[in-house]
Each structure stands twice: as C-alpha cells, then as structure tokens.
Amino acid sequence: MADRPPRQLATGPRPRRRGLARLRPLTVRARATLGASAVVAIALAVASLSLLGLLDANLLHNAEADADAQAAAVAQAAVAGKLDPLLPPTHGADFIQVVSESGQVLTSSQNLTGHPPISPTRPTVPGTIRSTWDVGPLGDDYRQRVVQVTTETEGGLVTVYAGTSLRDADAADNTTSAALLVGVPLLLVTVAGVTWWVTGRALRPVEAIRAEVAEISDRDLHRRVPVPATHDEIARLALTMNATLDRLESSGQRQRQFIADASHELRSPITVLRTQLEVALAVRDPAAWPELISGALEDTDRLQHLAADLLLLARIDAAEPLPSQPLDLTELVREAIDKRRGDRLPIRAELAGDVQVIGSGLWLTRVVTNLLDNAQRFAERTVEVRLTRAPEDGLAVLEVTDDGPGIPPADRERVFERFTRLDDARSRDHGGAGLGLAIARDLAYHHHGTLNAEDAERGARFVLRLPPARTD
Structure with a gap:
C-alpha cells in the first residue's frame, strides 16, 4: 500500500507575534508552569519580607526592653543619690553612661571609662527617648539600641544612656536572609518542576485526543478518540x-x-x-x-x-435561519384547506380560534400541505383535521387523520425517513417520492416542535405540536 502524503493542517504562513506577545509561552503546559511559579514567587517574597520584619521587630523589642529596664534602674539610683563611681556589668545592657546637665560624665560602665558623653546634645526636660545607632560607642560594627532616660535630681537634670548591641538580631537577620536566598530559589525550581510534570501528565490525554482527531479524515469517521479512565x-x-x-x-x-x-x-x-x-x-x-x-x-x-x-x-440541512414572525395557525390551516376544494376526498376541519405560533408562514404551510397530501393519498372516504391548544402546556396541536390502511406501530418512525415507502408500488402510482413526511418533520423540528405518527381508531393519525407564541 502506497504511503499517503501528509495532510496540510494549515494554509498560508503563521501570523507573526509582535511586542510582548513574543514573550508569551505558546503551550498550556508552559503557561501553567510560569503562572504557578509566579504566584509561588510572589507568595514567598511576601512571606520572606514578613518573616524578616517580624523577626527583626521581635529581637529589637527584646533588646529595647532590657536596655529600658537598666536605664530606669540607674535613673532611680541617681535620684536617690546612690550612683556608684563605676557601674558594674549588668545583664541586658552592653554599656551604661550617666551624664549631668552640664555634660560631665558622672559614672559609666567599665567599657566606657574615660569616654566623653555619648551624645553631644543635652536634654532640657525629663523623659525617655529610644533610638537605634548604626555604629555603637564601643567601636562595634553592629547596631546599638540606646535608651536615653532624663530625670530630675538634687543636682539638676541627669541623663542615663543604656545601650545594648543588636548583634544577635543582625546575626539572626543575616542567617535568615541567607537561608531564604538559598531556599526560595530551590523551592521555586521544585514548584516549577512539579507543575511541569503534573501538567504534562494531565494534558497527555488531551494530546492523545488531538493526535487522534488530526488523523481522522472524512473517510475515517468510524475512528474514535481514547477516553481516559479519570472521569474528569x-x-x-x-x-x-x-x-x-x-x-x-x-x-x-x-x-x-x-x-x-x-x-x-x-x-x-x-x-x-x-x-x-x-x-x-x-x-x-x-x-x-x-x-x-x-x-x-x-x-x-x-x-x-x-x-x-x-x-x-438541502436548505433544511444547511440550517438556514427561519424567517420567524407571529402567525395565526388557525387562519393558516384554514387557508391551506380552502385551496384544496378539488381534492379527491372532502376534508372535515375542527379548528380552535386564535392559535398563535412563531415561525415561517411559508414553511408551516408546507408542513400542513404535506400532511394533507399524505392523508389524501391513502384515505378511503374522508380526511379529518383538528387544531387545538393543549391545556397543560399551551402547545398548538394539529391532528391530521385519514381512514386508510393505517401505519403499523413498528413503521411509525420509518415513515419519516427520506425516500421511504411502506408500499413502494402503490406510492409510485400515487405520485409520492417518500419525501413529504420527512420534509414535514424536519420543518417541525426547525420550529422547535414535533411531528409523530400516533394511535388512531382507524387509519393513520399524524400529530404536529408547536410551541405557542409569547403573549407578554
């Protein structure tokens, strides 16, 4: 068997993408991976910044609380006049210095002995000030958290400076930042890899469906696409x-x-x-x-x-739109019957008044005409037409009944197939091609209605049901 030439799936060149569209991923898998990675990256960035902020705030609060307690204790001693010439080392403060209103260092911790006042400015009112210095008074590279307490004593205003190094906070920030700089990219790579793998497995059935559909031609319509057992x-x-x-x-x-x-x-x-x-x-x-x-x-x-x-x-199969408009079905059926005065058999009509529907007058007249033609072809003595409105749902119901040989229940659907004749020889003698009922049913479906062969006491009975026209 000779190889079939490959089919061209597209004609003409592919359109060029311009601007930012060139940077957009072409596949669903790539877009899903990029989207998931972007969302996770934003979430991790927000979480990392929040973590660093909370960690720094907590450590800063602890250091400040310790320095505040030491400064308050020394200030109380200054008020009581019980300052020691050399303040002993204390827990929670790296240095302490007491300065008079004139700028004289009254006392300090041992590591500040001989140092000038920490701050060149002199407070003028009592109070407490908290601040962070980038370079500590001890020549340390770490930031210092300093609490300044100014109090009134017998000798005037006295200012107590108590500071603690933020080396632990800085070390914790550095360690956490380093861990995040290493962990966040690894996590992003993991998320991207897992998303790529999961999306690929999820889209594998779609690719199988696409490949199968691409292979199906107008001569292979018996083929079907694989259905995954995922029920999704x-x-x-x-x-x-x-x-x-x-x-x-x-x-x-x-x-x-x-x-x-x-x-x-x-x-x-x-x-x-x-x-x-x-x-x-x-x-x-x-x-x-x-x-x-x-x-x-x-x-x-x-x-x-x-x-x-x-x-x-051919027009019906092409699904051409209906020229729909409100119609008086009663008048339409009456006119169709009046035009058949010369028929082989008389038509007895019982028509309810003012039965309104929506549709094409030309095509609905064709439905009625085809039903009457079929009844006249096989009736023996009379043809009956009855038009009513169903009380339960308001449908317009048109019944065309003849007293002919009737239709066996097993053939009541087959009579609506195209070119179908239950009695081929007799149908040809009567001039029928087996298209009238098929056309009538197709036109009924185009009007959102139904046409069926139903039970009758004698002969055949065809029932057309059409939705009513809205009155609001």
Missing part, C-alpha cells in the same frame, strides 16, 4: 468529541444514502421521459402524439416536484 473534564471532553464524531459519521451516512436515493428517484422519471420522447420521435402518427406528450408532461411535473423537494431538504 478531559474524559468528558473525549466523550463529547466521540459524540460529535458519531453525529458526523451519521450525517455522512445520511448524506451518502440521500445522494444514492435521490439519484435513483431522478433516474426513474428521466428514463421514462426519455423513452416517451424517443417513442414520440419514432411514431409518425400525429394522433398518438397528444397521449405521448401528456405522459411526458406528467413525468416532467414529477421531476419538477422532486427537484423542489430536494432543494428544500
């Missing part, structure tokens, strides 16, 4: 795709059958017409010509009706 959205997508392929295959089969049936139906009258014309050409007796020409005209008329029916079916 992708499985439902596969089921929907298979249902669409079912409809396409069925439509293709109906189209092929329709073409075959139409060719057969057209071939018969054309053959008869050709034969009649050849006979008329061969016969030299003018007295025989009228009969031959009359037969040719009958077959021509049959061809004309058949061509009109085929054209209408």
Whole structure:
C-alpha cells in the first residue's frame, strides 16, 4: 500500500507575534508552569519580607526592653543619690553612661571609662527617648539600641544612656536572609518542576485526543478518540468529541444514502421521459402524439416536484435561519384547506380560534400541505383535521387523520425517513417520492416542535405540536 502524503493542517504562513506577545509561552503546559511559579514567587517574597520584619521587630523589642529596664534602674539610683563611681556589668545592657546637665560624665560602665558623653546634645526636660545607632560607642560594627532616660535630681537634670548591641538580631537577620536566598530559589525550581510534570501528565490525554482527531479524515469517521479512565473534564471532553464524531459519521451516512436515493428517484422519471420522447420521435402518427406528450408532461411535473423537494431538504440541512414572525395557525390551516376544494376526498376541519405560533408562514404551510397530501393519498372516504391548544402546556396541536390502511406501530418512525415507502408500488402510482413526511418533520423540528405518527381508531393519525407564541 502506497504511503499517503501528509495532510496540510494549515494554509498560508503563521501570523507573526509582535511586542510582548513574543514573550508569551505558546503551550498550556508552559503557561501553567510560569503562572504557578509566579504566584509561588510572589507568595514567598511576601512571606520572606514578613518573616524578616517580624523577626527583626521581635529581637529589637527584646533588646529595647532590657536596655529600658537598666536605664530606669540607674535613673532611680541617681535620684536617690546612690550612683556608684563605676557601674558594674549588668545583664541586658552592653554599656551604661550617666551624664549631668552640664555634660560631665558622672559614672559609666567599665567599657566606657574615660569616654566623653555619648551624645553631644543635652536634654532640657525629663523623659525617655529610644533610638537605634548604626555604629555603637564601643567601636562595634553592629547596631546599638540606646535608651536615653532624663530625670530630675538634687543636682539638676541627669541623663542615663543604656545601650545594648543588636548583634544577635543582625546575626539572626543575616542567617535568615541567607537561608531564604538559598531556599526560595530551590523551592521555586521544585514548584516549577512539579507543575511541569503534573501538567504534562494531565494534558497527555488531551494530546492523545488531538493526535487522534488530526488523523481522522472524512473517510475515517468510524475512528474514535481514547477516553481516559479519570472521569474528569478531559474524559468528558473525549466523550463529547466521540459524540460529535458519531453525529458526523451519521450525517455522512445520511448524506451518502440521500445522494444514492435521490439519484435513483431522478433516474426513474428521466428514463421514462426519455423513452416517451424517443417513442414520440419514432411514431409518425400525429394522433398518438397528444397521449405521448401528456405522459411526458406528467413525468416532467414529477421531476419538477422532486427537484423542489430536494432543494428544500438541502436548505433544511444547511440550517438556514427561519424567517420567524407571529402567525395565526388557525387562519393558516384554514387557508391551506380552502385551496384544496378539488381534492379527491372532502376534508372535515375542527379548528380552535386564535392559535398563535412563531415561525415561517411559508414553511408551516408546507408542513400542513404535506400532511394533507399524505392523508389524501391513502384515505378511503374522508380526511379529518383538528387544531387545538393543549391545556397543560399551551402547545398548538394539529391532528391530521385519514381512514386508510393505517401505519403499523413498528413503521411509525420509518415513515419519516427520506425516500421511504411502506408500499413502494402503490406510492409510485400515487405520485409520492417518500419525501413529504420527512420534509414535514424536519420543518417541525426547525420550529422547535414535533411531528409523530400516533394511535388512531382507524387509519393513520399524524400529530404536529408547536410551541405557542409569547403573549407578554
């Protein structure tokens, strides 16, 4: 078997992407991975900044509390006049210095012995000030948290400076920052990798569906896409795709059958017409010509009706929009009956007044005409037409009944198939091509209604139901 040439899935060059569109990922997998990574990166950035802020605030608060307690204790001693010449080392404060209002260092911790006042400014009112210095008075590289307490003593204002180093806070910040700088990228890489892998596994059935659909041509409509056993959205997508392929295959089969049936139906009258014309050409007796020409005209008329029916079916299959408008179905049915005064059998009508529907007057008249044609073709004595409105749902109900041989229950759906004749020979004698009921049902469906063959006491009964026109 020769290799089939590859099919072209697209015609013409692919459109070029401009601007920022060039940077946008082309695949769902890439977009999902990028989106998940971006969301996680933003969340980690916010969490990292919050963590560092809370950690620094907590350590700063602890250091400040210790320095505050030491400064308050020394200030109370200054008020009581019990300052020691050299303050002993204390827990929670790296240094302490007491300065008079004139700028004289009254006492300090041992590590500040001989140092000038920490601050060149002199407070003028009592109070407490808390501040952070980037470089401590001890020449330390770490920040210092200093609490300044100014109090009134017998000798005037005295200011106590108590400071503690923030080396522990800075070390904790540095360690945490280093850990985040290493951990956040690793976590992002992990999230991106897991998202890429999970998305790939999730989209694998979609790729299988796409590949299968790409291989299906108009000659392979029997093929179906694989349905994953996950019972999720992708499985439902596969089921929907298979249902669409079912409809396409069925439509293709109906189209092929329709073409075959139409060719057969057209071939018969054309053959008869050709034969009649050849006979008329061969016969030299003018007295025989009228009969031959009359037969040719009958077959021509049959061809004309058949061509009109085929054209209408093509329009229906093309799903052309209906020219819908409010219609008085009662008047439409009455006019259709009045035009048939010369029919073979009388029509007895019982029509309810003012039955309003929405639709095409031309096409609904065709539905009524086809039903009456079918009833006249098989009725023995009479045809009955009854139009009512269903009390439970307001549907317009049109019943066309004849007293003919009727339709067996097993064939009540088959009569609506195209080119179907339950009695082929008799249908041809009556001029039917097997399209009238099929056209009527298709037109009823286009009006959102139904047309069915239902039970009857005698003969056949066809019931057309149409939704009512809105009155609001």
